[in-house]
Amino acid sequence: MVNKIHNKSSEDKDNLISDFSNFISKERNLSEMTVRNYRNDLIQFNNYLGSNDIKIQNTSNSEIRIYISNLIEKNYSRKSIYRKITSIKSFYNYLSRNKLIEKNPTEIIVRPKQNFSLPIVISPTDITKLLDSPDISKPLEIRNKTIMELIYGSGLRLSEISGLNIEDLDLENKSGIVKGKGSRYRTIFFGEIAQKWLYIYIKDVRIKLNKNYSNALWLNRSGKKLSSRSIQHMIKKYVIKSNLDPSIHTHSLRHSYATHMLDGGADLRYLQELLGHQSPNTTQIYTHISTQKSRDVYLASHPRAKKFDK
Numbered sequence: 001m002v003n004k005i006h007n008k009s010s011e012d013k014d015n016l017i018s019d020f021s022n023f024i025s026k027e028r029n030l031s032e033m034t035v036r037n038y039r040n041d042l043i044q045f046n047n048y049l050g051s052n053d054i055k056i057q058n059t060s061n062s063e064i065r066i067y068i069s070n071l072i073e074k075n076y077s078r079k080s081i082y083r084k085i086t087s088i089k090s091f092y093n094y095l096s097r098n099k100l101i102e103k104n105p106t107e108i109i110v111r112p113k114q115n116f117s118l119p120i121v122i123s124p125t126d127i128t129k130l131l132d133s134p135d136i137s138k139p140l141e142i143r144n145k146t147i148m149e150l151i152y153g154s155g156l157r158l159s160e161i162s163g164l165n166i167e168d169l170d171l172e173n174k175s176g177i178v179k180g181k182g183s184r185y186r187t188i189f190f191g192e193i194a195q196k197w198l199y200i201y202i203k204d205v206r207i208k209l210n211k212n213y214s215n216a217l218w219l220n221r222s223g224k225k226l227s228s229r230s231i232q233h234m235i236k237k238y239v240i241k242s243n244l245d246p247s248i249h250t251h252s253l254r255h256s257y258a259t260h261m262l263d264g265g266a267d268l269r270y271l272q273e274l275l276g277h278q279s280p281n282t283t284q285i286y287t288h289i290s291t292q293k294s295r296d297v298y299l300a301s302h303p304r305a306k307k308f309d310k
Contacts, residue, residue: 041087153194155257
């Protein structure tokens with residue numbers, strides 16, 4: 001059955017994706033990056049439908065299945081396909097709940113199982129190499145080093161580090177408040193090394209960059225708030241400079257924080273709070289990584305675990 005749109009004229013049908021994006025941003029409190037990914041997925045889907053003279057609000061289950069097959073043929077990763085289907089299902093659930101379509105074409109669309117893969121974790125030695133790679137004789141490199149020190153020192157998400165304002169930090173007590181997923185606030189902590197570089201950045205660098213009297217903690221050379229994309233590119237630059245695994249990205253610092261905390265004896269329940277995870281199942285993935293390290297240490301150290309000559 002092909003859907004018929006309700007209460008929407010042909011003139012404003014193109015606003016459906018924008019309306020949905022506003023809904024998941026304001027009502028569901030999804031992060032800016034998640035909203036952008038959903039929107040891009042839907043624009044791609046809409047462009048595909050448009051090339052086949054199909055309107056996004058009038059599509060059918062079979063047409064969506066053909067689109068998914070098209071993604072598979074183009075060798076999209078299982079993870080990407082999973083997310084794109086999630087975006088499409090969420091969009092049509094929104095249209096259905098608001099009675100903008102007669103029938104939800106995604107009701108029987110099933111998302112593929114995602115391959116279980118462990119996050120990329122940087123070793124303590126390589127973390128040191130990465131964090132020491134900026135040239136601290138240059139002001140912006142001091143800023144960059146401070147950003148990486150705080151991400152690793154507090155286990156921050158990209159949206160959390162980029163969204164910090166100067167008043168969010170209590171430098172004396174080595175703590176702060178961040179806005180996490182779902183607009184949930186939590187307290188973060190950092191050590192003396194991050195504290196030292198925050199003092200240096202704020203007193204020696206930020207004060208000179210802050211030409212516009214901004215509250216944003218991280219400023220670019222023009223005195224404007226540093227974007228999330230700039231932080232991503234900056235960290236990738238230092239990964240390459242340090243000759244580390246090129247698949248390392250911004251979130252790898254957060255993964256490394258969590259794993260190194262567990263390796264150091266942190267309780268999983270406290271780690272869940274520090275990371276801002278709603279579910280303990282999300283935090284549980286780091287025990288797999290820590291268990292693997294324990295296994296490696298055991299095999300290398302225990303006399304009855306070592307290989308022997310037959």
